[in-house]
Amino acid sequence: MKKIPQIGLLLSTAILLQACSTDPYTGEKKVSNTAIGAMIGAAAGAVGGAIVGGSNKRKSVLIGAGIGAIAGGSVGFYMDRQETKLREKLQGTGVQIVRDGDNIILNMPDNITFDTNQAYVKPEFMSVLESVAIVLDEYDKTYVDILGHTDSTGSADYNRTLSQNRAQAVAQILVTQNVQRERLVVRGLGEAYPIAPNDTEEGRRQNRRVEIALSPLVE
Template sequence: MMISKLNMSAATAALLLATACANTGGPNDNQQARNGALIGAGAGVLAGLASGDDATERRQRALLGGAIGAAGGAAIGNVLDRQEQELRNSLGNGVGIVNDGSSLTVTLPQDVLFATDSTQVSAASRNNLSALATNLQSYPNSTVNVIGHTDDTGAAAYNQDLSQRRATAVSQVLISNGVSAGRIRAIGQGESQPVATNLTPEGRQQNRRVEVVITPN
């Protein structure tokens, strides 16, 4: 019976991984679903190996954990793939979207969101924020971190405060468009997390941004 159950778990894990990794079209189709399945399977195997009273039980739990983890990871990846595509269809070209298989990061250029030294969200950016809010309501089972970033021009303490107030302003627009306040956390990172050099105008422009990180629960 033990061998039968072991083989069944192994077969289930193999089937789920094969399904998740199969290409159904172009090279990027369902990429995050495949990645999610592999990540979930790996996490499940490790969790299984860390439990159990002896080697046989640990192997059984590792196989079962891999199967369950693959299924859960693939499901999350599929949801993120769909949500990403819908965001790309509804948001403007200046908005960046990164899907890493476990979360979506929507990057809004600060120069579009705000005037210099302002925390008043611009009228031009409200359509994008409204579309983002609609999408978040369509996918309610996630948490949303709104993170403000600046370049390193000026005092670090001022930049920290400005980034926090801007993250809060974007959060309030999302909430006013129907997103539950309980899902959203506003975070200011100031100048501490640049994505480009601060030595050029182009680099500083990239560093001035607000990121909306969407993580499935």
């Protein structure tokens, strides 16, 4: 049986239970945007295990491609500036931004990015990815990991393939917007890294997502 990051999921479940409220008009359970961000943050350490980041081989490839590295003492400041610019560009888009140490994770829920069971980015979301690409092009001293995720509905093989195709679709758009391909790693992780329980529709909705994880390229 496949193992999942239990600590992150347990934390997310606790936050979800505490943050649910009932709509007085419909009687439906809802989760606030603040709680959604908290769930992603609680699971960030677990999801971090899926981030490739700066392996020696990858670093050598990027340096060889002419991408400079950040001096060790400037990493925090560099990532702070990048985070601020991303928040300015992505405000109101539905993309959630989480800072995890020196990593920045952009969470793009599938309902704003893809139609159900499709791997073609919605036309209305193209401008959002173009905004992301502008910032990535400006702050190019970062690795870019694009991670596709699904809920647990359907077979594991189907979910891995769908998540891979969706992550690849996002990567291709970034490349067409001048983000260097050498910076990118694309991974379809299927249902392996949930940020919410899969036994509710709300939880499954949160788990269906593509993440862009940014890590510093350090000297």
